[in-house]
Amino acid sequence: MREPWKEWEGRVVNKEFRLGEYLGGSERAGVFLTEYGPELRKAAVKLIPIGTWDQATVEAELSRLQSARELWHPHLLQIFQAGLAKLDDTELLFVVMEYAEEDLSQILPSRSLATEEVREMLKPTLEALAYLHGQGFVHGHLKPANVMAIDDQLKLSSDGISPSGERGGAREQRSDYDAPEIAQGESVAAGDVWSLGMLLIMALTKRLPRWDASKEQPILPENVPAPFAEIARHCLCGDPRARWALTEIAARLGFGSLAEPTVAKPDLRQSGVAPRAVVGPQLAAAQRKGLTGPRSFTAKSRSNSGAYIVSVVVLVIVAIFVGPRLFRSGPVNSKTTSSRTRSTAKEQPTTQARALANSGIAQASDQGASSEAASDANSVPSGEKPEEVSTAREKTLRRRLTPGQVAEQVVPNVPQSARDTIRGTVRVNVRISVDSSGNVTEAELDLPGPSKYFARLALEAAQQWKFEPPKVQGRSVLSDWLLHFQFTGQGTKVIPIESDP
Structure with a gap:
């Protein structure tokens, strides 16, 4: 796919989603502002070229996105709609979702997070991951760019969610935050724990861990405070079975039990728009x-x-x-x-x-x-x-x-x-x-x-x-x-x- 996505600003996808400002992307996908529902709520639409995909891959990806759309948690970005479209000669898969004003990757280049900020980030992140794992899904893409905020509400991206044990669909290229087993196509809950450990160190130090000669033990930056250094080491175990469970991480941070969502999942067929969660995490x-x-x-x-x-x-x-x-x-x-x-x-x-x-x-x-x-x-x-x-x-x-x-x-x-x-x-x-x-x-x-x-x-x-x-x-x-x-x-x-x- 050619890079100049910006040329498509003002075009209409699926006869209903006008492409507003181009927000960013790569050869694999482009994201635009759009509006959704009768309230014309600000949303984001992601366009993914599928010209090189076979029919089975397209159907599997649509099925995965539909499964992710059925999930709802106050700390997950809501997917409103997904489908197929065509602009000019380019066949596309589109995903319409909540629009987030900022993400962690925009903050880290200028400063690391304070320890209290990291604690405030971890609580809703753990709750969202616990919900996904309890529903039989994994996030699979936990990294700074996918830790977002809408007003004072932390949200994790949702368009990469996949059933546990399955490949994550048409994945983007490998990330430094991916667990080692991802290379073998394994997508399990322990992989999210690994990514959480990498995210934790990056948020605190603006650096990723290094590894010893055996490639088994992480070498953390010297300025990682307690208890985050201990948590990171237990997240970054090479053996997925040795990694801490989310409940162990929460207990070490003094969070107690991880709260279940207290707001019912909105019916998008009736309202067209998912309401905001009642309260924010921080x-x-x-x-x-x-x-x-x-x-x-x-x-x-x-x-x-x-x-x-x-x-x-x-x-x-x-x-x-x-x-x-x-x-x-x-x-x-x-x-x-x-x-x-x-x-x-x-x-x-x-x-x-x-x-x-x-x-x-x-x-x-x-x-x-x-x-x-x-x-x-x-x-x-x-x-x-x-x-x-x-x-x-x-x-x-x-x-x-x-x-x-x-x-x-x-x-x-x-x-x-x-x-x-x-x-x-x-x-x-x-x-x-x-x-x-x-x-x-x-x-x-x-x-x-x-x-x-x-x-x-x-x-x-x-x-x-x-x-x-x-x-x-x-x-x-x-x-x-x-x-x-x-x-x-x-x-x-x-x-x-x-x-x-």
């Missing part, structure tokens, strides 16, 4: 533990529409005059420990005017604030230009609004061992809601960044911030803030921005 787990902070605190996935509707209703009920958004920032630096500091400087408020005229929501919020404001919002006096009225109205808003301020700020305590893994800057944005007493009531990741570990640290710290609430006509009101966390090898900086009111 951040959602941390949220379930009840992090230290104000009572009634909730951490959740970002959902804008409901929050805005509720905010408008509350504003109308209490007749709070909505003012322009204020953007102010004050960097917070920490080089060693988690710190709480009391803000002492009284900053002068700064404003950025927001056009409220001709806005149904803004007009509803303005009603009842004052007769003067209502008159400004709903009428234009004779002889005055709309621009002059708008300017006067903005001045009225500024007179009534006192911006909020940070009263107590908490910077994450990042171990030096974790800082040593950072190359450049890890950026995480957390959006928080603050009540009229200055306490954080909700927190959500606005930009999780490349690391689930640092995202969790930022989310936990953001929950503990305290504020002097903004005031409208002397009354304390609710507010929203966006906290920009910047993690580097030297320290952590946090830039708070008040986004509403």
Whole structure:
């Protein structure tokens, strides 16, 4: 197959899947963005040329993919559809699956993972592999490029899954992560354990193990911490029967039993789209533990529409005059420990005017604030230009609004061992809601960044911030803030921005 897959952007496969941006590939396969289902959900479609395959191989591959499609686990990438198609003179097998925003192979070139990040990766990986092995299947392709993430949910690829004991279908070329027995066509659960050991060492050190003269014992990099070195050695045994079982690995890490899926497999025939799993392996787990902070605190996935509707209703009920958004920032630096500091400087408020005229929501919020404001919002006096009225109205808003301020700020305590893994800057944005007493009531990741570990640290710290609430006509009101966390090898900086009111 020729390499220029990109020429096919904009073409339609199987009369339903338009090929969007070309995401990458090789001579053996190409992957594109597409859309799936009535909701037009973002998905990925993989195209595999089959011109050199015989009919038996094509049928076997389709059967294997259909079997993988019937599987479901919150930490497996869902396969939506598979079939045969033809573009120009090229016969293709296509696989439509969930689209993952990132994979581990994109992170490792710049930095290795911290030990806590590796633990967070291993838990859902072990659970997904245990599910596959329990169903009589093996993954067969465990490597960094196939450890993916959708939002805060870890997912393993699914298009290489095959029944245990069978060849993995039309396999790609051999990988450094493949167990030795793969060369003989053996595909068993112990092969996934070998690949897990290789993945573990690569994630921690950005290097693969070497082997002694006998080719039986791995030589691990010197900086592999406990207990990962012991786990890797028991995964990388030449004899598949001597390798640790997944339950032994989980027990050594203190995970206990490997959880079964708690969400029923979606019916793709009815909905056309598989729903997201209820919780993620890392951040959602941390949220379930009840992090230290104000009572009634909730951490959740970002959902804008409901929050805005509720905010408008509350504003109308209490007749709070909505003012322009204020953007102010004050960097917070920490080089060693988690710190709480009391803000002492009284900053002068700064404003950025927001056009409220001709806005149904803004007009509803303005009603009842004052007769003067209502008159400004709903009428234009004779002889005055709309621009002059708008300017006067903005001045009225500024007179009534006192911006909020940070009263107590908490910077994450990042171990030096974790800082040593950072190359450049890890950026995480957390959006928080603050009540009229200055306490954080909700927190959500606005930009999780490349690391689930640092995202969790930022989310936990953001929950503990305290504020002097903004005031409208002397009354304390609710507010929203966006906290920009910047993690580097030297320290952590946090830039708070008040986004509403």
